[in-house]
Amino acid sequence: MTHINALDPGASPLDYYGYELRRAREAAGLTQRQLGDIINYTGSLVGQIETARKLPTHAFSERVDAALGTGGLLSRLIELVLRSQLPHWFQQTAELQARATEISCFEINLVHGLLQATGYARAVLGVLDQSDLDDRTAVRLARQRIFEKAEPPVFWLIISEAVLHQQIGGPTTMREQLAHLLSFEHNPRVNIQMLPYSAGAHAGLQGSFDLYRFPSDPTIVYTEGYGSGHPTANPDTVKDCSLRYDHLQAAALSLRDSAELIRRVMEERYGEQRGSDGSQLA
Template sequence: MPCETNINVLDPGASPLDYYGFELRRLREAAGLTQRQLGDIINYTGSLVGQIETARKLPTPEFSERVDAALGTDGFLSRLVTLVMRSQLPSWFQQVAELQAQATEICSFETHLLHGLLQTDAYARAVLGALDQTGLGDRTAVRLARQRIFEKAEPPVFWLVLSEAVLHLEIGGPKTMRGQLARLLSFENNPRINVQVLPYSVGAHAGLQGSFDLYRFQSDPTIVYTEGYGSGHPSANPDTVKDCSLRYDHLRAAALSIRDSAELIRRVMEDRYGDRLA
């Protein structure tokens, strides 16, 4: 029998990642499978299974779904991987991810960068790798995992007002931008994900102080979120919430309609990125 990845048994209380690895190993062994045998069933390598069991590799939602199906675990690992992914976020951002997961409505204004909840894999990879390529694959997977909030039985309503500059700031090259703008267009008929573009022609507007998010909840107070370099700033201060809510109303009113925004996105995608080599 091939040698399996096998180190000291993990402490399941050490971290969500350790708990996941501990449970994966327990479930696999209960099914009487080697790492290689499980890997063959789910179309992953036995080595990867071993790395995940020893908390040296981050599991993905897709991996978790396949293991749940193979071992009949009723979605256990798929539920657990959400906690694992959230635990891998920078500590200052973990609270924000939790707010996003609990919100019933998210209103975002972006000045130069597309919101992480709507980024494609290639766009997210280009953003996260701008200065640091370390662990880029895992960091990208962690960011994209946050988008699973839209797969909930009751997903949040998402409103995005983005500056026209976001469409022109070429992140990751023409191919990446084409894919990203196509992703935005895919939400055109989705009433829960609404994209509006604030055109250059608006001039001075209510969001000149920078990007911000509003998180609204079923019964809890609304939260305003702004971000700096390596830090996030959630606030439930009533005056701040009132001010930013008013600003957001004005931004949404000044922006193009959802339909006209889609036409502008489509035009930029074709004119700026359509005929260029990747």
């Protein structure tokens, strides 16, 4: 018989998920391998998730819920599990993002995490640290599920034009990222504006920031440093950053012109390059 590690369901959300997965599987009279065959995953992966050695995904959770008739238990738990894997200092901010009804962001250095494509997110997270990169990328991308809610937030993003030219992860990765931004072009709840080089000195020169608005709670301003996040509801800070955001929107290109700029940079800087013989170059 395979040795079964003891799990403390109170140790962490990941341990609790593994405990509930094992409990439901055993109640159904299935081995790890049998469950894996049913949901099209390996029995080894089922075992690793049960013992909190591997991070589950939304797809895995949905398949197990369907196979074991758990009433969506694991699909509900997965949000808590993934949020618990974020850096401790960022977990409160992820909760704010999930609760906000309107999110306004200004980014001066890179695409905001809520709109990062897979390759781009992986390249950003992999700088100086390649450990657990698959899991960390999956955790970042899972935050984007706020746009799949029945009532998703209204999202405004102003990006410095320099972000389009800062090549992160190579031309293919950048093309994928810019195409991802363009995929929201006709989504009225996700609005992307470019702050062009021609704007010159602007109200966001002090750095990137987010504004999170809620139906009844105070607006939160969020700024970020190295390994630290700084949310605040200080009325003076909120007033100042709200005014700065208004000026940034006034200086930014229209939604249509912003999409055209993204499209032009994507084609001219990151489009397919071909050699003299017509073959595609990397």
